[in-house]
Amino acid sequence: MSEISSEQIKEYVLRLADDAVVQGHRLSEWCSHGPFLEEDLALTNVALDFIGRARMFYAYAAKLADDGSTEDSFAYTRDCREFTNLLIHELPRGDFAFTCVRQYLVDEYSLRFMEELCNSEDPTLAAIAAKAIKESRYHLRRSRDWMLRLGDGTAESNRRMQEALNELWGYTHELFEADRFELSLANAGVAVDPSLLRNEWLTAVSTTCEEATLSLPTENWSVRGGREGIHTEHLGHLLSDLQFLQRAYPGLEW
Amino acid sequence: MSEQHEQIFQNRIDAEEKIEPKDWMPEAYRRNLIRQISQHAHSEVIGMQPEGNWITRAPTLHRKAILLAKVQDEGGHGLYLYSAAETLGISREELIDALHEGRAKYASIFNYPAITWADIGAIGWLVDGAAIVNQVSLQRTSYGPYARGMVRICKEESFHQRQGYHIMMTLARGSADQKHMAQDALNRFWWPALMMFGPHDSESAHSAQSMKWKVKRQTNDELRQKFVDQSVAQAEEIGLTIPDPDLIWNEKRGHYDFGEIDWDEFAQVIAGNGPCNRQRLTHHRRAHEDGAWVREAMVSYQKKVQQRREAA
Numbered sequence: 001m002s003e004i005s006s007e008q009i010k011e012y013v014l015r016l017a018d019d020a021v022v023q024g025h026r027l028s029e030w031c032s033h034g035p036f037l038e039e040d041l042a043l044t045n046v047a048l049d050f051i052g053r054a055r056m057f058y059a060y061a062a063k064l065a066d067d068g069s070t071e072d073s074f075a076y077t078r079d080c081r082e083f084t085n086l087l088i089h090e091l092p093r094g095d096f097a098f099t100c101v102r103q104y105l106v107d108e109y110s111l112r113f114m115e116e117l118c119n120s121e122d123p124t125l126a127a128i129a130a131k132a133i134k135e136s137r138y139h140l141r142r143s144r145d146w147m148l149r150l151g152d153g154t155a156e157s158n159r160r161m162q163e164a165l166n167e168l169w170g171y172t173h174e175l176f177e178a179d180r181f182e183l184s185l186a187n188a189g190v191a192v193d194p195s196l197l198r199n200e201w202l203t204a205v206s207t208t209c210e211e212a213t214l215s216l217p218t219e220n221w222s223v224r225g226g227r228e229g230i231h232t233e234h235l236g237h238l239l240s241d242l243q244f245l246q247r248a249y250p251g252l253e254w
Numbered sequence: 255m256s257e258q259h260e261q262i263f264q265n266r267i268d269a270e271e272k273i274e275p276k277d278w279m280p281e282a283y284r285r286n287l288i289r290q291i292s293q294h295a296h297s298e299v300i301g302m303q304p305e306g307n308w309i310t311r312a313p314t315l316h317r318k319a320i321l322l323a324k325v326q327d328e329g330g331h332g333l334y335l336y337s338a339a340e341t342l343g344i345s346r347e348e349l350i351d352a353l354h355e356g357r358a359k360y361a362s363i364f365n366y367p368a369i370t371w372a373d374i375g376a377i378g379w380l381v382d383g384a385a386i387v388n389q390v391s392l393q394r395t396s397y398g399p400y401a402r403g404m405v406r407i408c409k410e411e412s413f414h415q416r417q418g419y420h421i422m423m424t425l426a427r428g429s430a431d432q433k434h435m436a437q438d439a440l441n442r443f444w445w446p447a448l449m450m451f452g453p454h455d456s457e458s459a460h461s462a463q464s465m466k467w468k469v470k471r472q473t474n475d476e477l478r479q480k481f482v483d484q485s486v487a488q489a490e491e492i493g494l495t496i497p498d499p500d501l502i503w504n505e506k507r508g509h510y511d512f513g514e515i516d517w518d519e520f521a522q523v524i525a526g527n528g529p530c531n532r533q534r535l536t537h538h539r540r541a542h543e544d545g546a547w548v549r550e551a552m553v554s555y556q557k558k559v560q561q562r563r564e565a566a
């Protein structure tokens with residue numbers, strides 16, 4: 001781990017922080033829009049977990065940067081090109097089916113990812129991951145339940161879930177692609193090599209889809225670019241909400 | 255016979271006994287409670303909207319997390335209260351239908367828009383502040399499930415008020431723009447907050463009977479006075495001015511005197527003509543309708559699971 005600089009770790013941590021903050025933001029948009037009150041509250045719970053996760057990662061990045069950066073300066077003053085989240089997180093929340101399928105695909109990934117990150121030689125990353133694992137287990141139990149209930153519910157719910165799955169599929173490939181930078185950190189025992197998670201993820205997703213009477217998309221399209229800051233058009237709008245106050249009244253305490 | 259029942263009932267109330275769901279109660283008591291608890295439940299739920307309006311735009315991640323948790327609490331309060339109402343023999347669906355059809359009310363305060371971040375501060379400080387004054391009093395209400403619900407809810411409310419007040423304090427001590435934002439929010443929310451306690455006792459349709467049954471323990475005017483008295487010092491503490499030229503300490507009463515509420519505005523908002531009445535109901539109705547397919551799918555899935563279990 002010695003040849004890895006704290007600047008490099010910071011870059012890596014920011015990727016994970018951006019993933020979490022964007023996912024949490026999309027979930028938080030559901031507040032008061034849920035299909036019934038209990039689910040409204042449950043979605044908020046998951047949103048809170050992701051925002052909490054983002055804050056831990058950002059706080060660690062700020063410590064590593066050691067230049068006056070804070071969790072909020074990372075979240076609120078960087079532009080689209082500097083955000084390095086995976087694209088799947090930033091897609092608009094869509095209908096409840098879209099939100100459920102996305103959450104499920106992300107949870108299956110997140111849980112495995114955090115289990116690996118738990119073994120990081122970087123103790124702070126390992127500690128954050130350990131906390132995240134517990135949350136992700138609960139998230140996955142919930143989102144997998146929704147896959148079954150809505151996939152195997154009514155004809156309409158099945159149609160909506162299948163459509164969502166088809167729309168999301170092309171964004172899942174990116175989850176498992178590591179660039180050279182991530183690979184070098186993985187080789188040094190700091191980061192997770194996500195390509196190693198793919199087989200297990202695919203097996204789990206296939207099993208769930210089968211049980212949920214959904215068919216796994218076979219089309220070969222894919223979109224990527226999040227880690228290089230090449231985003232969908234949606235992220236800018238998300239940031240214009242998220243960052244509005246900090247942009248309109250810069251540099252103040254809130 | 256029923257007269258005798260009513261006397262026994264009133265004796266129990268007078269002896270500060272709690273009335274429980276299985277106990278005999280006058281039909282009017284039951285209806286009165288359903289009206290009040292349902293109004294309270296709907297207020298918690300509709301109140302999620304103005305604050306929800308700022309969740310995606312909260313200025314820091316910490317504020318965002320606090321606000322999310324706060325709004326989530328309010329939804330939880332709605333749940334307890336719907337359950338309390340259900341013990342009186344009415345279902346949540348019926349209550350929500352009544353809301354959507356305009357037969358049930360919710361607190362008029364939520365028909366005002368939350369247009370700046372400072373409004374989130376003002377809502378927490380004043381609206382939750384007013385709610386606490388009301389709910390602390392209701393911890394002693396005569397209906398057991400309602401009283402116990404209030405005890406639970408009050409525990410969370412003080413955190414709500416503190417987070418709102420802290421937002422206001424931070425703004426009031428911030429830049430000129432921020433201070434202006436805070437004062438503006440106070441100006442807009444002060445009078446609607448006072449209206450939350452309802453009409454004067456002399457005008458209140460349900461007050462006298464509610465007091466006799468101890469559904470309400472203190473009158474609208476008593477509670478409003480308590481709220482004014484506590485808020486004046488809080489405003490002073492952070493250098494904000496309560497927008498009432500008639501506000502003055504009355505040594506003899508040991509309370510603040512304050513100006514008259516614009517009761518025409520109150521009547522207008524109650525009648526559905528506030529700035530956000532239509533928006534709030536449309537929002538709630540739409541979320542409910544958009545969720546219909548989800549609720550149907552759950553029922554259908556549940557049936558399938560059961561059938562499979564029986565077949566196995």
Ligand SMILES: [Fe+2]
Pocket residue numbers: 298327328331385407411
């Ligand atoms: Fe509440």
Ligand SMILES: [Fe+2]
Pocket residue numbers: 328382385410411414
């Ligand atoms: Fe509250």
